[in-house]
Amino acid sequence: MSDETLLRVREVTTTFDTPQGRLTAVDGVSFDLAAHESLGVVGESGSGKTVLSRTIMGLQPRRGVSVTGSVLLNGTEVVGASEDAKRELWGRQVAMVFQDPMTSLNPVVKVGRQIDEVLRVRLGMGRPAARARAIELLEMVGIPAAATRYGAYPHSLSGGMRQRVVIAIALAGSPQLLLADEPTTGLDVTIQAQILNLLDEVQGRLGMSMILVTHDLGVVATRTSRLVVMYAGRVVETGTTRDVFARHRMPYTRALLESSPKVSNPSHTRLAVIPGRPPNLLELPPGCAFAPRCAYATDRCASERPVLEPADEPGHLFACFNPLPPRAGSPS
Amino acid sequence: MTETLLAVRDLSVTFGPRGRRVSAVDGVSFDVAAGETLGLVGESGCGKSTTGRALMRIVEPTSGTVTLEGVELTAASGRTLREQRTAMQMIFQDPISSLNPRRRARDIVAEPLDCWKRAAGEERRRIVDELLAQVGIDPVAYGDRYARQFSGGQCQRISIARALAMRPKLLICDEVVSALDVSVQAQILNLLEDLKAEYGLTLLFIAHDLAVVKNISDRVAVMYLGRLCEIGPADTLYSAPAHPYTEFLLGAALEADPEAPRRGEVLQGEPPNTLNPPSGCRFRTRCPFATERCAAETPPLREVAPGHQVACHFPLTIARREGAGA
Numbered sequence: 001m002s003d004e005t006l007l008r009v010r011e012v013t014t015t016f017d018t019p020q021g022r023l024t025a026v027d028g029v030s031f032d033l034a035a036h037e038s039l040g041v042v043g044e045s046g047s048g049k050t051v052l053s054r055t056i057m058g059l060q061p062r063r064g065v066s067v068t069g070s071v072l073l074n075g076t077e078v079v080g081a082s083e084d085a086k087r088e089l090w091g092r093q094v095a096m097v098f099q100d101p102m103t104s105l106n107p108v109v110k111v112g113r114q115i116d117e118v119l120r121v122r123l124g125m126g127r128p129a130a131r132a133r134a135i136e137l138l139e140m141v142g143i144p145a146a147a148t149r150y151g152a153y154p155h156s157l158s159g160g161m162r163q164r165v166v167i168a169i170a171l172a173g174s175p176q177l178l179l180a181d182e183p184t185t186g187l188d189v190t191i192q193a194q195i196l197n198l199l200d201e202v203q204g205r206l207g208m209s210m211i212l213v214t215h216d217l218g219v220v221a222t223r224t225s226r227l228v229v230m231y232a233g234r235v236v237e238t239g240t241t242r243d244v245f246a247r248h249r250m251p252y253t254r255a256l257l258e259s260s261p262k263v264s265n266p267s268h269t270r271l272a273v274i275p276g277r278p279p280n281l282l283e284l285p286p287g288c289a290f291a292p293r294c295a296y297a298t299d300r301c302a303s304e305r306p307v308l309e310p311a312d313e314p315g316h317l318f319a320c321f322n323p324l325p326p327r328a329g330s331p332s
Numbered sequence: 333m334t335e336t337l338l339a340v341r342d343l344s345v346t347f348g349p350r351g352r353r354v355s356a357v358d359g360v361s362f363d364v365a366a367g368e369t370l371g372l373v374g375e376s377g378c379g380k381s382t383t384g385r386a387l388m389r390i391v392e393p394t395s396g397t398v399t400l401e402g403v404e405l406t407a408a409s410g411r412t413l414r415e416q417r418t419a420m421q422m423i424f425q426d427p428i429s430s431l432n433p434r435r436r437a438r439d440i441v442a443e444p445l446d447c448w449k450r451a452a453g454e455e456r457r458r459i460v461d462e463l464l465a466q467v468g469i470d471p472v473a474y475g476d477r478y479a480r481q482f483s484g485g486q487c488q489r490i491s492i493a494r495a496l497a498m499r500p501k502l503l504i505c506d507e508v509v510s511a512l513d514v515s516v517q518a519q520i521l522n523l524l525e526d527l528k529a530e531y532g533l534t535l536l537f538i539a540h541d542l543a544v545v546k547n548i549s550d551r552v553a554v555m556y557l558g559r560l561c562e563i564g565p566a567d568t569l570y571s572a573p574a575h576p577y578t579e580f581l582l583g584a585a586l587e588a589d590p591e592a593p594r595r596g597e598v599l600q601g602e603p604p605n606t607l608n609p610p611s612g613c614r615f616r617t618r619c620p621f622a623t624e625r626c627a628a629e630t631p632p633l634r635e636v637a638p639g640h641q642v643a644c645h646f647p648l649t650i651a652r653r654e655g656a657g658a
Contacts, residue, residue, distance in 0.1 A: 044513040044514065044515060045513050158602055160602060161602075188375035188376055188540065189375065189540065189542065189581060189584040189585055189586075190375060190580060190581060190584045190598070190599040191375075191602065192584065192586070193583075193584035193586075193598045193599075194598055194599075194600070196586075197598055215513065215514065216586065216588075217514075217588035218543075218585075218586030218587055218588045219586055221586065221587065221588050221589055221590045221592065222586075222590055222592070241590050242590050242591075245588075245589065245590050245591075246590075246591075255515065256514060256515065257588060259514050259515050259517070259518035260514050260517075260518070260543070260588050261518075261521070261541075261543040261544050261546070261547035262543055262587060262588065262589070263542055263543045263546060263570060263582065263585050263587055264587060264589075264592070265546075265547070266567055267546050267547060267548070267549055267550065267566035267567055268525070268547070268548070268550075269547060270522065270525075271518040271521055271522055271547065272518070273515070273518050273519050273522055274515040274518070274519075275519075277483055277485055277513075277515070277516055278513065278515070
């Protein structure tokens with residue numbers, strides 16, 4: 001397994017200095033990602049999932065942020081790497097697809113040129129070769145009339161088409177790891193299905209690893225092999241996607257699953273509700289961050305911080321003092 | 333059947349100057365019975381929000397009629413319109429920008445009462461406290477806080493309290509949970525269900541999320557490019573959609589269950605430009621079953637089962653599903 005590991009994240013903690021004090025957005029996160037594997041990172045707003053993906057990329061503002069721990073990407077340490085070293089990684093080792101395709105594209109540069117840039121600067125291609133390759137990439141991400149669209153400006157494309165362009169840019173350097181942060185949030189359902197299928201397909205075809213960061217459990221359910229569930233900056237449960245859905249032990253995971261409405265349930269099905277709201281990261285309780293909202297919380301949960309411990313299934317870990325009983329068989 | 337509260341007939345809304353006219357809503361007709369929840373789903377640009385706004389006359393309908401309790405809103409003006417409008421209230425998608433950040437929760441909820449001089453002094457205070465308590469905001473601890481001090485979910489609760497202040501009959505909810513986290517979304521959906529029972533409300537619930545719409549609705553209407561495709565009881569429409577577009581839409585919905593079977597094909601392409609919609613059936617350019625007839629004739633809404641109507645020349649009937657081996 002170890003020689004297959006593409007990404008090794010160990011005890012990563014990212015803190016921000018804010019006028020209100022020090023805020024810990026990501027708190028001691030560790031996981032491994034194998035080559036060709038797809039991992040889902042799920043959580044609500046403020047869970048640290050986006051900061052985690054940016055930390056893995058090495059994308060931080062220079063001031064007010066401190067990162068400790070280790071992010072080893074294909075043998076290269078990202079934490080503390082110089083800008084030059086990171087620039088070597090970006091594009092060729094790791095690339096990112098952001099949520100909002102309009103703000104991740106330059107509105108006054110033709111989309112083809114934005115793909116070219118990666119090819120010319122990162123891979124040292126000449127203009128004609130870069131242009132031909134850019135058109136190839138546009139075709140690969142399913143943009144019709146790719147040669148014509150090469151000269152289009154982002155504003156003339158729909159949201160789904162723009163996200164395809166962003167994916168083409170990310171794929172231009174043939175990265176080994178693709179980080180997709182909420183890649184389909186804000187897109188219509190039918191377009192979302194197209195984009196997720198496209199990501200699936202290119203991941204398989206190019207043999208990449210992928211980290212899919214999302215708040216939507218539906219997005220990761222059938223598209224990832226492993227999951228990391230985050231709450232208030234910490235990993236609270238991780239395991240194979242099937243185990244996390246069907247045999248979760250952490251009450252938060254269950255609450256998250258049961259509070260999302262399902263198409264297969266009859267109408268007017270009463271939703272299970274988690275009382276309260278996600279915690280303020282500046283005022284985290286000393287113990288388990290979920291304890292104030294948890295039905296199973298005891299005094300110990302309020303004072304002591306649970307660490308990840310193994311469940312029955314291999315690779316399945318959860319952080320809880322009063323876990324749900326192990327469940328065998330099919331999901332509820 | 334129970335009495336009809338809201339009747340919408342041939343509602344059309346067009347925007348823009350002559351020659352570059354966008355038909356956002358085109359000939360939409362439906363009824364909402366008193367006490368029911370009608371869900372309105374569709375993708376962006378399908379006209380679902382414009383329909384909701386046209387009912388309130390926030391945007392003026394180009395043609396068609398909207399009748400609330402026998403009063404034709406589209407013909408009313410001035411005081412009659414204003415009075416009728418108190419019977420219908422709207423809640424919007426972005427809870428934070430729907431509230432003035434520099435006003436206190438209590439004053440926001442009292443605003444409609446003040447406007448209509450419905451209550452003052454001690455009574456006003458009592459009504460406001462009751463409304464806040466009902467939406468889950470403690471009036472003693474939080475009533476005097478400013479809107480900017482609340483989270484998105486709490487702001488949405490205050491918006492709901494404000495909408496209820498006039499004791500409306502119809503509540504139009506436009507994407508009211510789409511900006512919220514899953515756990516908060518469930519709280520608001522359950523709250524709406526409870527308030528609906530308590531106040532005897534009728535709901536028009538506009539949203540893009542199919543699971544959310546099914547959860548809260550008795551009946552569901554599906555829109556595509558300004559027109560109604562299909563309308564029917566929620567459970568029937570989801571289990572046996574009759575319009576090919578509904579089938580594709582449901583197929584694209586993501587279920588939070590790794591064991592869930594993927595429902596068939598993914599719809600290819602994107603909706604055509606609303607400036608120049610296709611002739612006949614607007615879905616025909618993406619529909620695998622389209623024929624020449626679909627281009628020539630606009631399919632009218634017709635009943636395929638009691639209470640289940642579809643606008644398609646070739647609806648997906650049970651016989652056809654079995655014939656296709658599906």
